[in-house]
Amino acid sequence: MKSTLISVVGPTAIGKTALAIALAKTFKTEIISADSRQFYKEMTIGTAVPSETELAQAPHHFIQHKSIHDTYSVGDFERDALDKLQELFKEKKIVIMAGGSGLYTDAVTQGLDHFPNVNSKIRTQLNEELLNNGISSLQDQLKTLDLEYYNKVDLKNPHRLIRALEICIGSGQPYSSFLNRERTAREFQTVTVGLEADRKILYDRINRRVDLMVEQGLLEEVSPLKIYSAVNALQTVGYKELFRYMNGEMDLKSAIEEIKKNTRRFAKRQLTWLRKKEDILWVDYEYNLDELVQKIEQKINRDEDA
Template structure:
């Protein structure tokens, strides 16, 4: 892979990553690999803020609409697939763009990921059902009691991370931390890490605008169409759980919309907390200067 390069474009939701990725890929006449844990599912498009038709037509995209919601996809699967996608692109181009907001997926691609056992379906369903009934507080207490080591260092405000840790403990009787080796795979290609950031007022405004547009574009109908899969990890996330609450008659649509805005802001903050830990990422306010700097490095 000598001479092959990956340009990573990271950042929180609604910051403008997709548009920048298309610009960079067009300049290098190459493709974009999505590093988003939900945009791979064909059945959910509005709530995942997939690239639009024009963006998908502008440059080739990988890991968009590649799977059915009936399938389970995780960071380990993504690592293998993304490396295959990159090798395919590199047959005709020395550069590939990796763009997304799922920090664990980007980390898996750049450094490799530990092989943590998958929990049996019945255990996963039970954990999700209890979380739906009893909320984040229950999840936190379960982890605190069963896996205090993970509780001390994990993302205890992130239900996805907590459910995964609880699934592993319930399936194996061991902490998820025991499966983490901390070893880093040195890739035989160059990785150029960039990130896009916005001042908080602008990011919050973008999030509010995006959420309201999602509702206008038919988010409720999209969620209604996948109700039978509501236990799937991809639907235990911002934009879907609150619409399920609306469909269940627990809250109004207006309340659901406002809660999605609030939870998306919180999610964006968690994304930035994750990405800030990676000191190799060079940050660009509003993306200004990113393409010019990358051109110089490539």
């Protein structure tokens, strides 16, 4: 049997963690987290890090293993995740991966475009510019430096804008010029399972999750991080809105509603990313585990025979 990575994908709040744990217990294996927001030990509630009870049910890797002050790129994750998979596949024929960060899951399953190393100070300066002048200033720069990528990138995603700009500025070449070059083939096969739900159900789940985060102490988690609000890891939903509240730009109720709205938008972008991909085994969020496992095993066998 060829080594197989089962990648669990889907929008935020759909239940990826629970499914990943169920599959890990079924196949007696371990879980690679590909959720880039959950890498950081200072961020727990706002990133929906698995609870201690959940973590105890199956071994997890790449959960809160970094600090927000560390420089950790998708390329670093690709290298580390592949090293961990190579280690795990020595004893396990199947490993589970779960996460809502499409770029990070793609890095593991398909490989990344490779970019030149650039001075880390450029990213710091761009983050400060985002904080001081807003996202429109980054959009304008990218339009000037790389119109091709500007026309296809999600212009509302500051992480993508900053990543593209730091390459443009640091290398003196358009970010798009480094895309779609030849990538290294993987030695394992991947079966991707996508969780889905009707939009109303998904949005209700998102709203309830945000309310629960607030009840669990999200504001108390965010408060001591305010002095680091320019750090790249903190330019994310659930944190940036509360920073605005702390700066007196809105009241708390409005900030919470902004978190819900921006999380719903994030989920929509995740689904747009995933819908472009072929060969995802889509299942309802209220799946029957036994039936799903049977479908996964059939797909593994078909892929091996192909």
